[in-house]
Amino acid sequence: MSTNQPVAERQLPPHEPEPLIRTLALARRYHMGKSAVDALRGVELAVQPGAFVALVGPSGSGKSTLLHLIGGLVRPTGGEVWVGGLELGRSTDRQLVVYRRDTLGFIFQSFNLLPIKTAWENVALPMMLAGVPAAQRKRQALAILEQVGLGHRGDHRPAELSGGEQQRVAIARALANRPRLILADEPTGNLDSRTGGEIMALLQRLVRDEGLTLLLVTHDMGVAGYADRIVHLLDGAVQRIEVVAAPRNEARVTGSAPLGAEVREL
Ligand code: ADP
Numbered sequence: 633m634s635t636n637q638p639v640a641e642r643q644l645p646p647h648e649p650e651p652l653i654r655t656l657a658l659a660r661r662y663h664m665g666k667s668a669v670d671a672l673r674g675v676e677l678a679v680q681p682g683a684f685v686a687l688v689g690p691s692g693s694g695k696s697t698l699l700h701l702i703g704g705l706v707r708p709t710g711g712e713v714w715v716g717g718l719e720l721g722r723s724t725d726r727q728l729v730v731y732r733r734d735t736l737g738f739i740f741q742s743f744n745l746l747p748i749k750t751a752w753e754n755v756a757l758p759m760m761l762a763g764v765p766a767a768q769r770k771r772q773a774l775a776i777l778e779q780v781g782l783g784h785r786g787d788h789r790p791a792e793l794s795g796g797e798q799q800r801v802a803i804a805r806a807l808a809n810r811p812r813l814i815l816a817d818e819p820t821g822n823l824d825s826r827t828g829g830e831i832m833a834l835l836q837r838l839v840r841d842e843g844l845t846l847l848l849v850t851h852d853m854g855v856a857g858y859a860d861r862i863v864h865l866l867d868g869a870v871q872r873i874e875v876v877a878a879p880r881n882e883a884r885v886t887g888s889a890p891l892g893a894e895v896r897e898l
Contacts (some may be wrong), residue, residue: 652716652813652845653679653702659710660697660868671697673868674711679861681812684839684846684879686856689865695849696817698865702847703736703815704728715813733761737806737814741821743798745790751777751801752786758808776804780834796827803834807842814838816848820855832858836881854880 658675661668672694679685687695700706701713701720708721718731745754755773756764764772774786780800790798799819806814816835820828836858839846848859856862857880864871 649680651678652681652683653677653847654714655698655701655711656714657711658698658701658708658713660694660701660706661709670868672701675865675868675870677863677870679845679847681845682839682843683861684836684859685848685861685863686859687847687849687863687865688851688853688856689871691851693865694868695865697868699815699817699847699849702813703738704731733758734809735812737809737811739799739802739806739814739816739819741818743790743795743802743822745798745801745805747790750787750789751782751793751804754790754801755804755808758805762809773804773808776807777801779807780804794827795823796830799823799827799831800834803831803838807838812845814844814846816846818850819848820850820852825854828855833881836879 660672752773756769862874
């Protein structure tokens with residue numbers, strides 16, 4: 633084997649990092665009886681580590697399908713989806729389980745907390761699956777709850793918490809195994825606008841401070857404005873990618889400003 637690197641590799645710009653996510657002609661077709669629906673048709677997307685990307689588009693444009701493909705929950709019917717060094721379409725079920733456990737954190741619109749567990753127990757669940765010893769779980773879970781501003785609520789059950797607090801617990805749970813990538817599906821969809829803004833500011837801070845990569849599906853342009861890239865999907869294809877020059881930031885927005893406000897266009 634030659635030790636010479638291919639010319640193309642040597643000529644890459646020195647500070648351009650490898651994308652964490654790369655899709656190549658990514659396609660997903662669903663069959664419904666005799667008809668077929670092309671939910672995604674040839675998506676080319678690269679997401680750099682540390683990026684905060686919002687996926688927007690009308691209902692049915694393929695946002696959830698793309699998120700689920702990157703989450704290893706749905707398999708492509710065409711093309712490739714790479715996360716780190718793994719091509720998810722060709723991975724085994726076992727590889728996908730390990731990938732989801734070690735690389736990803738999921739955040740959902742409906743929080744999806746276990747009602748009979750306390751906040752810290754909910755956060756500790758993924759740690760249990762990853763084999764963290766019982767003695768360490770509570771301490772680590774409480775430390776992460778502290779990080780999301782809920783250190784004082786560790787022993788509360790979800791029903792004893794507000795919607796915003798429940799979503800903070802869900803965010804803490806998503807962080808439990810120190811993932812590189814957070815996938816969020818309408819994380820503010822069940823929250824009032826002020827609480828939604830607080831959650832977005834928290835996610836934005838986690839991306840910046842922890843070096844996480846965040847991919848978020850939303851139909852709300854106010855929410856998308858917290859991201860530094862907005863990917864517009866239409867009919868299963870990327871219509872355009874918007875670079876947000878000055879992402880929305882709660883510190884610069886008055887407390888009562890509603891989500892759904894303007895997004896800065898380049
Ligand atoms: P969005 O999240 O933007 O609303 P989706 O990815 O959910 O879009 O859906 C894209 C298209 O794929 C829609 O036409 C939808 O009906 C179809 N679709 C999504 N999931 C399935 C499925 N499991 N079976 C059949 N069709 C599906």
